[in-house]
Amino acid sequence: MNVNKPQKNNTWLLEISPKSSLFDFKFKEIWRYRDLLMLFVRRDVVTLYKQTVLGPLWYLIQPLMTSIIFTLVFNGIADIKTGTVNAFLFNLAGITIWNYFAECLKATSDTFKKNENIFGKVYFPRAIMPLSITISNLLKFSIQACIFVIFYIYFSFNGEAGTLSWYVLLIPIVVIIMGVLGLGLGMIISSMVTKYRDLSFLVQFGVQLLMYISAVMYPIVIVKDKLPSYVSWLVAYNPLANVIESFRYMVFTGDYLKNPADAGFSLLTIAIMFVVAFIVFLIGLVIFNKTERNFIDTV
Numbered sequence: 359m360n361v362n363k364p365q366k367n368n369t370w371l372l373e374i375s376p377k378s379s380l381f382d383f384k385f386k387e388i389w390r391y392r393d394l395l396m397l398f399v400r401r402d403v404v405t406l407y408k409q410t411v412l413g414p415l416w417y418l419i420q421p422l423m424t425s426i427i428f429t430l431v432f433n434g435i436a437d438i439k440t441g442t443v444n445a446f447l448f449n450l451a452g453i454t455i456w457n458y459f460a461e462c463l464k465a466t467s468d469t470f471k472k473n474e475n476i477f478g479k480v481y482f483p484r485a486i487m488p489l490s491i492t493i494s495n496l497l498k499f500s501i502q503a504c505i506f507v508i509f510y511i512y513f514s515f516n517g518e519a520g521t522l523s524w525y526v527l528l529i530p531i532v533v534i535i536m537g538v539l540g541l542g543l544g545m546i547i548s549s550m551v552t553k554y555r556d557l558s559f560l561v562q563f564g565v566q567l568l569m570y571i572s573a574v575m576y577p578i579v580i581v582k583d584k585l586p587s588y589v590s591w592l593v594a595y596n597p598l599a600n601v602i603e604s605f606r607y608m609v610f611t612g613d614y615l616k617n618p619a620d621a622g623f624s625l626l627t628i629a630i631m632f633v634v635a636f637i638v639f640l641i642g643l644v645i646f647n648k649t650e651r652n653f654i655d656t657v
Contacts, residue, residue: 384647387483394482398490403497417498418505421457425450428575438576443614444518447509448606452574454506455605458499459536459598460565465491466544467561470552470649477650484650485643488548492541499533510609520610531628532605538635539597545642549649573599577606577615597634600627 388395425446432438433445440448466488470477473487513519551557571592573581578600581593593599606614607623 384483384485388485388489391482391486395486395490395493398486399494402490402494417501421450421453421502421505424453428453432575438580440577441520441614441616442518443520443610444513444516447506447513447519448610448614449575450506450509451606451609452602454499454502455532455536455602456569456572456574456598457502458495458533459540460569461495461498462492462537462540463544463547464561464565465495466541467547468551468558469545469548471548471555471558485545485646488541488545488646491544492537495537496533520613522609523611525608525611525623528628529605529608531632532601532608535601535628535631535635536598538639539601542635542638542640542642545639545646549642549645552649568598571599572596573602578603579615597631601631604628604631 428449429446432449433440438445469484469488469491477484510519514522547557547561573593573596578593581590604623604627612623
């Protein structure tokens with residue numbers, strides 16, 4: 359009588375090990391869990407509507423009120439000129455693209471602390487959580503972008519919206535740069551928050567301070583003309599300021615300046631910012647993956 363012995367199958371679908379290479383970005387694992395990623399994105403989108411009284415209207419009120427205040431203070435009192443472009447529209451452009459970065463940064467900077475319960479019970483690539491936040495924030499950005507387009511069309515009939523050019527086709531690249539920068543910096547801060555809780559309280563203040571040196575409400579050339587060189591370089595070499603300035607140049611073609619060449623916009627600038635954004639993202643992913651191995655002992 360012959361008995362066929364079952365063969366041992368040593369092929370595992372997933373192997374969880376305590377240690378891995380420092381530069382193991384786990385892209386294949388993230389792709390394997392793409393369905394879970396989309397589930398978290400859907401959850402975040404539904405939350406936008408259910409947890410507020412006015413729903414998505416809040417995401418319209420915030421940029422509009424901020425633009426009005428900036429117009430009164432910086433263009434009215436400080437007398438910052440915006441050329442042929444309406445001052446309110448100029449500020450709304452900067453705030454719209456800035457808000458996407460700021461929301462991604464603030465929402466991802468507390469990932470480990472907010473999700474310590476689910477992280478301690480179920481295994482999945484932890485990077486999926488900040489990735490889902492960055493993707494879901496595209497909805498909020500889309501709502502605010504639609505408002506900007508409406509005002510852009512309105513002011514264009516009055517000749518106060520600058521000149522539209524083919525550069526607007528590059529706007530998706532600018533959005534990707536801001537999202538990736540917010541994601542990378544957010545993962546770095548989130549990893550540090552596991553050990554230094556005070557950082558979570560400093561993020562809100564830090565984002566507000568960063569906004570003022572990122573040329574959200576003024577052209578970069580004004581800083582170069584009115585401030586000493588040892589101060590203006592903080593803005594001139596700030597990647598966020600260059601991305602925001604590039605975005606405004608794309609939609610206004612430099613008509614907010616006396617000399618459009620002063621904007622410093624070029625395809626090379628966009629390419630450099632794109633590379634910088636992904637370098638920051640990869641650094642953040644390395645630190646994030648390293649922290650997830652033992653974060654449960656410190657959170």
